[in-house]
Amino acid sequence: AQKITQTQPGMFVQEKEAVTLDCTYDTSDQSYGLFWYKQPSSGEMIFLIYQGSYDEQNATEGRYSLNFQKARKSANLVISASQLGDSAMYFCAMREFETGANSKLTFGKGITLSVRP
């Protein structure tokens, strides 16, 4: 089974609207971390937000928030007030702190987001 699943096809959103990018994960570890990275067309990987499995509050970083539903094993990224510069590929990733001691991030296949003016 895939550890990180991102199944949405290319996503489109109107500028200034909010958008949710879906991510589900699979792990037997009790301690793990979930990450979202943005990859614009220039290719670099930009860290957006982190959620630890024991964090009681959903993580927020500016316009980014993570809707963490532990029982459902989902970690959806919410981008509020979309901007044209948000057009990019978005990756969900997980580090398992018990079985994944090698510092590996396991990535999903990514979702392409296009923001329309």
Next chain:
Amino acid sequence: EAQVTQNPRYLITVTGKKLTVTCSQNMNHEYMSWYRQDPGLGLRQIYYSMNVEVTDKGDVPEGYKVSRKEKRNFPLILESPSPNQTSLYFCASRASGSPPEQYFGPGTRLTVT
């Protein structure tokens, strides 16, 4: 400025010609990794290092070598590149504690003909 640097950024080479992609970080991070990114597959870990002289295989290590002689440097070596190693390569580093995120280099786009 805290950063991970990689060189070269772009490389076109021929099958069998040994090459090295350098990676350096200035954040005194213990952990360093190499990933490759292929369309539809996301990023996959090639090798990682937990500290100087400590390296181990990731998910896709075949055809690659690494070394960690200094804490800041983690070069990726392709002894005999093949066309299936055409990919976008990322070096990443992180501290052993907080913050938890990995810092990625700008990427090296490699084409093997």
